[in-house]
Amino acid sequence: MTTTGDRTSPPAATHSIPTATVQRLPEYLRALHALGDTDGDTISSEALAAVTGVSSAMLRKDLSYLGAAGVRGVGYEVSLLTNRISTTLGLTRYYRVALIGMGHLGQALARYPGFASRGFHIAAIFDASPDLIGSRHGNHIVRDISELSGAVGEEDINIGVIATPETAAQQVADLLIDAGITSILNFAPCVLTVPQSVVVRKVDLAVELQLLSFHEHHKALQRSERDQQL
Amino acid sequence: MTTTGDRTSPPAATHSIPTATVQRLPEYLRALHALGDTDGDTISSEALAAVTGVSSAMLRKDLSYLGAAGVRGVGYEVSLLTNRISTTLGLTRYYRVALIGMGHLGQALARYPGFASRGFHIAAIFDASPDLIGSRHGNHIVRDISELSGAVGEEDINIGVIATPETAAQQVADLLIDAGITSILNFAPCVLTVPQSVVVRKVDLAVELQLLSFHEHHKALQRSERDQQL
DNA sequence: AGGTGTGAACGTATTCACAGCA
DNA sequence: TGCTGTGAATACGTTCACACCT
Known part of the structure; x- marks a missing residue:
């Protein structure tokens, strides 16, 4: 079998x-x-x-x-x-998630009810901007990105979610990996370079729209072919 | 060829x-x-x-x-x-997007810079909640979902983005389809039933975490096998 | 040399269709 | 009878390796 x-x-x-x-x-x-x-x-x-x-x-x-x-x-x-x-x-246990990047997307992710309801707890939130550090979102206070490394160990974090701008994403990934994280969800529109042992899943919102664009375009082409040629 | x-x-x-x-x-x-x-x-x-x-x-x-x-x-x-x-x-033209659902995720999507920069313009925003209708987000004012049907034609909208709770998603999809939309991006965690001519892409944020969970679990199993058996 | 374009080989995913069990 | 579980067949995707062009 x-x-x-x-x-x-x-x-x-x-x-x-x-x-x-x-x-x-x-x-x-x-x-x-x-x-x-x-x-x-x-x-x-x-x-x-x-x-x-x-x-x-x-x-x-x-x-x-x-x-x-x-x-x-x-x-x-x-x-x-x-x-x-x-x-x-592997959903028989809880996972503890670190969320990095508190722009609009990060804020939405921090409050996304689907995470907690499916066993994923956001354990800590980080950003690099002094304007955001210390601010409260839901139950969490945004911490300085420099604290990430320590927090991963102390708070037993298993998964990192990157919601930073593209320019910061690789650096953040490197920090996560140094801290021992081996699973990353990346919302930044770029390819992360990571060791083989680390799993990255990428969600690129604009890519999804571009794929819809392809289908719209394709349908339009088919229509015009049918209309014209026969 | x-x-x-x-x-x-x-x-x-x-x-x-x-x-x-x-x-x-x-x-x-x-x-x-x-x-x-x-x-x-x-x-x-x-x-x-x-x-x-x-x-x-x-x-x-x-x-x-x-x-x-x-x-x-x-x-x-x-x-x-x-x-x-x-x-x-099919990115040689602009697409006009209707965004439905102005919860935290919808708000983040409304401001997501990656859409506009790649040729996708959010042309109208809708919600069903009286608390949100009329409120301003970025350049847009949230409109009543009942106006969706008319707006699709008037504003030449090509793509619908569903960011509502799961319970409303199918109804919204039906409205979009009735209005002539054939491309939908669905952030609600459910399967939409649509005619063949309509293309749906789904993004489920929790699914991505669950897939990371699988990999973590898998890696843990491999480790324990190695550690125990030899 | 250097790097594309592509048939042929391989591997993976999906569908078919039916044996086998409750 | 009804529905699962699965080999066999097919379709799809990826990799290999090399002919061919500049």
Whole structure:
């Protein structure tokens, strides 16, 4: 089954799960939560696929990589599946997040309810600007970026979120890495250079719009081709 | 070369460009802008690949889909390449964006400098809350969501950005689609049901953290395996 | 030399279709 | 009968390696 062999069966190793599958797991989890995991009811791959926007075959294959726990002829028990996915994603623990950069985006992130509700606690907030240092946002007081290194150790921080301007992003990443952080979420529109052991995910808001632009452009081209040529 | 045949050569059809390639084009473009397109200097695939974090082979292949314009033994002329990519992405025109939902995230998006600088103008802002309607953010006054439908036509809006809570997202999407919008950027953590002709891109901030969680978890597992088993 | 453009090889992801179990 | 779990088939994406041009 899995490449690991077959010493014991169910939860299955997190290695060998295709990255494409991993990227869909949070969506499955979100849909399951939205269903409300009241008592021991089940859901079919068809039904869960419908609300998550994937095909049922893909969903079944994805879940099979987790050593899935469906019952033939019935479906997946919601609470069991929820646990399975949470465990695979490593969401059985809390993560402590450092947020760096308190511009408008950083302020929005600091208050984003989706973080806390999914087990990510913003443990500390930093900026370099004297105007912002000391100011309060939600429960937190913005600290000087120079305190970052110490805070990571003292506050047991696991994840760094960079919401600085592009020009500061690499320096901040270097500080985070020196402090021992190995997972970074980067909102600055630039590529970070990091050691292999560090995982960076990047969110570039403008890129998303540019991709929509491509599709608009593409649709327009197709229309004009059809209209003109025939 | 391209599936289209060979009537004329260079700019190449936007169809038949692999989606994986399209998704990298904005990053190439950003890197080219960051280089500063002073006069007619060139860049090699090796150099551009380095700053964009891809392999040079992949970069060359990606660019070849655009009917690329490199010179063997020399490289790509920066300004020409910039144009080629911009044209492919449909960035030769301005887009007018409607932003719906003026919570903290919406406020940050309204002021995000990366939109305007890349040709996306926020043309109108909407919310459903009476507390927010009429308030000013940047140059804009928040309008009642009921005005959305009319505004899309009057203000020639092409793209809708949803920054509402999850509960309102589908309704807002329906309004946008009724008004004729075919491109939506969705920040609400839910799947939107839309006709095939409508393109939705979704950004879920919590999902990004959950994916980092997976990697942290994975690394921890690997460590414990190594430590224990040998 | 130096660096692009690209077929061919490889690897990964998705879909199909059905055996097998409740 | 109904729905999972999964091999086999297909489609897609990436890497390799080299012919070809300047």
